[in-house]
Amino acid sequence: AQSVTQLGSHVSVSEGALVLLRCNYSSSVPPYLFWYVQYPNQGLQLLLKYTSAATLVKGINGFEAEFKKSETSFHLTKPSAHMSDAAEYFCAVSQSGAGSYQLTFGKGTKLSVIP
Amino acid sequence: NAGVTQTPKFRVLKTGQSMTLLCAQDMNHEYMYWYRQDPGMGLRLIHYSVGEGTTAKGEVPDGYNVSRLKKQNFLLGLESAAPSQTSVYFCASRTPDRGRHQPQHFGDGTRLSIL
Numbered sequence: 001a002q003s004v005t006q007l008g009s010h011v012s013v014s015e016g017a018l019v020l021l022r023c024n025y026s027s028s029v030p031p032y033l034f035w036y037v038q039y040p041n042q043g044l045q046l047l048l049k050y051t052s053a054a055t056l057v058k059g060i061n062g063f064e065a066e067f068k069k070s071e072t073s074f075h076l077t078k079p080s081a082h083m084s085d086a087a088e089y090f091c092a093v094s095q096s097g098a099g100s101y102q103l104t105f106g107k108g109t110k111l112s113v114i115p
Numbered sequence: 116n117a118g119v120t121q122t123p124k125f126r127v128l129k130t131g132q133s134m135t136l137l138c139a140q141d142m143n144h145e146y147m148y149w150y151r152q153d154p155g156m157g158l159r160l161i162h163y164s165v166g167e168g169t170t171a172k173g174e175v176p177d178g179y180n181v182s183r184l185k186k187q188n189f190l191l192g193l194e195s196a197a198p199s200q201t202s203v204y205f206c207a208s209r210t211p212d213r214g215r216h217q218p219q220h221f222g223d224g225t226r227l228s229i230l
Contacts, residue, residue, distance in 0.1 A: 009155060034218060042223055043221035043223045044158075044205070044221040045221070046220075049216060090158065100146070100163055100165055100171065101209060102160060102173070103148075103158075103219055105157040105159075107156060108155075108157050
């Protein structure tokens with residue numbers, strides 16, 4: 001079965017600094033990967049997804065992620081953090097087989113932005 | 116444009132009580148999912164459904180039951196609530212289009228406390 005590991009349960013950056021949230025995956029088949037964002041007291045919102053069409057994926061709110069097969073990684077970045085980016089971020093992989101299209105989530109990384 | 120709607124948003128139960136959480140989607144999605152979210156654990160799949168009248172167990176199904184009598188609704192039941200079921204519950208749905216690249220769409224969650 002596929003899995004994802006998010007390094008760092010909590011990341012703090014200064015406003016205007018680079019945001020880097022790490023995700024590594026384990027998969028025996030080509031993975032389909034997602035990043036979701038969860039703002040306080042809300043549900044999960046799709047940021048971006050990797051579908052093998054391009055290794056660099058651009059998402060909403062200025063975020064992007066690069067798929068690196070050699071490193072089995074799909075790290076999320078944003079050049080300049082904004083206060084509104086404070087949220088929890090989840091990396092997920094779509095499971096193959098069974099036709100249920102289940103997602104397996106990482107444990108999440110909470111991003112704090114310091115003014 | 117409602118998307119995925121969960122009711123209730125908050126609930127407090129006593130140990131041993133029962134309740135049903137309702138998820139409704141207006142996107143004509145075939146696939147629906149129930150997750151629970153606990154601090155530091157990410158989202159874990161409880162049950163899912165690949166169509167009206169069908170349900171299946173996910174990663175953490177014990178203590179829960181589900182029903183999908185209508186395509187747009189997916190109900191999650193707790194027959195005898197336990198404190199370990201204190202959590203935030205999320206419902207999600209996805210398009211019937213084939214392919215692991217299709218994202219899931221999430222509701223805003225139900226915050227459930229069992230005393």
